[in-house]
Amino acid sequence: MSDIIRRDPRAEWIARNRLHPLHAAMQPAQQSWMGPNGVVRKNVHGVGFIGPNGIKRIDRSGAQQGGASKRPAQAEVQLPLHQITAAAFYIAVVPDMVGGRLSSHDRDLLGLARQLAGSDGAVLAVVFGECKETAFATAGVDRLLLLDSQGYAPEQRVLGLRAVDNQFAPRHWLLPDSRTGGGELGRRFAASLGERPATRVWQVKDGACIGRAGAGLQDLAQPLRRLILATAECAEPVSETRHEALVVQLSTAVVPCLARIEDLGAVEVDPAAVPMAEAEFILSGGNGVKDWALFHRAAAALGATEGASRVAVDDGFMGRDRQVGASGTWVTARVYVAVGISGAIQHLQGIGACDKVVAINQDAGCDMIKRADLSVIGDGAAVLEALIVAVDNWRNANSVGAGSPEIQATRSA
C-alpha cells in the first residue's frame, strides 16, 4: 500500500501560495545545496520527525512510520544467471529432501558441489519422490533429474543412482551423511559401485578431503574421492548466483527390482516413550496448571509428549527428566504448547529451537505470550477441556468420513 502515490490537494495549494503561513514548511527540506565559494552545504538538522511526546526523534532502523520521506519499495535484486549450455562434466548431488523441501544440509551440499564444479561443470541434482521445492534455481542446481520412488525402497533407489551414473558419468557424487536417509543411501550406493566413499567429510580443500574418523577424536585426511558423504556445514550455500535448474530425463527407464525389504508402514509410537530432546510435539505445564490429572488426559488425547517448567518439577508434579529449560532439556519440537507457563528467560532458552509455540495463559503481558506464535488468554483448565472435546470430535468426524464401521458402532452404543 505504501507505493500508491497519493496527492494531497491542500498541501499542493499551500505550496502554490507563498503568503500562506505554512508555505515554508511545505517546501522540500534542502539536504545539500551548492553554497557560496562552490562549497556544498548540507543541512544536518534536516533528518528526524516530531515524535508523539513532541520530542524530535531520529530512527535509523526504518521500523517507525514517522519518516518524512517514504522509503521506495525495495526492488528485487536479480542475482546474475550462471548459464551452462554444454557441461564439460557433471557433479551429481542427491539431496535428502526432508519433507519434500531442501534442508540446510542439502543447501550446504549444493554449495560444495558448486565449488567442485567450478565454471564449466554442471551440478546435477537427483531428487527422489515428489518434491514441493520450487527454489532449485537459487540453491545452485544446473540440471534437475526427478526419479519417482514410493515408500522405503532403498534397493530401487540404488538402481536409479546406478542408471544415472551410467548415463551421466559424474566426476563426483555428493550425498549428505545424515540420519534422514542420505547416509544409508550413500553407503548402499558405494557398496553397489564397489568404490570407497569418503565419509563424514567436513572440508574439501586443494584436492584433499578431511572427514571425521572413529568416535570423533580423530580426523582422516585423504585425497579427494569420487564418492563423498558430507556432514552439515561442509561448505557455504550458494547465494551469489542464480542457476537454470533444467529438467533432464534418463534415456532408459530404471529397471524395477524385486524389493527384498517390505515396508509395512509407520508404527504408532507412545509419545511418552519418545526422548524429549527429539520429540516433535510437546505439551508443557507450569505454575498456572492446577488440575494435573486434566493435563495428563489432554496430553494423552492429543498424543503429545509431556514437559514441565522448573516450578512444576520442583513442586513435584512432574519428574526432573521432564523439565524443559536452560538446566533441563533443550527441546527441538516443531510444536510446543505451553499451559500456565510465564516464560522465564531460562525456559525460553530451552525452547529457542522450537518452530511454533502456542501459549495458554491468564496474563497477557508475560514473556511467553511475546514468544508465542498463537496465544489464548484465559483459564488453562477450561481451554484444555475444550481442546480434548474438540480433538475427539475431529477424530470422530474424520474416521466417520473414512467409513470405519467400528467407530460408528461405539457412537451409537
Next chain:
Amino acid sequence: MTIATVALVSIGAHPASGRTRRAEQDARAVELGLELVGDNLHVLHAGNPHEPALRAYLGMGLDELHVLEQADGADAVPVLRDYIREAGVQLVLTGSQAETGEGSGMLPYLLAEELGWPLLVGVAQIESVHNGVAQVLQALPRGQRRRLQVRLPFLVTVDNAAPKARQSAYGPATRGLVNAEVVEIVADELSTTGSLQPARPRPKRLKVIKAKSGADRMKAATAKSAGGSGQVLKGIGAEEGAQAILKLLIEEGVVR
C-alpha cells in the same frame, strides 16, 4: 527354531578419553542377539585376540568369543565374508560404525553386497522371526518407528535407538573363552592413502550480512531477532480458543 545368529563386534574408544572399551553400538547389537536367541549367540571379532577390551563382551554373559586373528590395518571384509558363508549363518547383527580407525560404517554394506543378502539399517527391535521371515522395527528420526519385513538370511545394523546393552561383569569376562583362528591377511589400502590426525574443531559458520549500503547494514544489525508478531486471542471463550489451537495443530500435522 534357533537360527544361527552372529554378532560382529569391534573395539570401541571412549569419546572423551580415547580409552579402549567395548563399543556402544556393538554392545547393543550383542544385547539384541542375546534377547533374541540367548545362549546360541555367536560373537565374532576380526583383530587381536589378546585385546583386554574384548573381554567386556564376554562379561555380558557369553561363554566364548571367536576371533579371526589378523594385524591392525588389515581388511576385515573378506575374512568375515568367508567365515559367515562357511558357518551357515542366517542372521548377522552389527553396530552402525566403528569407534576406532576410519569409522566409515561401510563394513555391513560391503558384507551385504558380497554375501548378496538384504541389509536393514538403524534397527531398534527385532519383533519376530517366524518361518524364515522376520519382522523388524526400524528407528526413524524424531523417535518414530517403521515396521519392515524381510526373509532370512539378512544383516542388521543397530542404532542408538535399540535397547541399552546390559552391564559387563568382571567375573564372566575373565572366565570366558576367546577362540582365536588364524586367517590370511588382506591389507587395507587406506593405511597408505589416508592419514589419521587429531580432530580439529570445525570452523563456526559466521552470519555474513550481505549489505551494500550503510543503511542496510544498520537495519540488519538493529533488526529484532524474536518474531514479535504472534496472534493473541483475548476475550474469546474457551471453545473458540481450543478450536484455534486445534486448527494450528492440524495444520502443522502433529495431530492425526
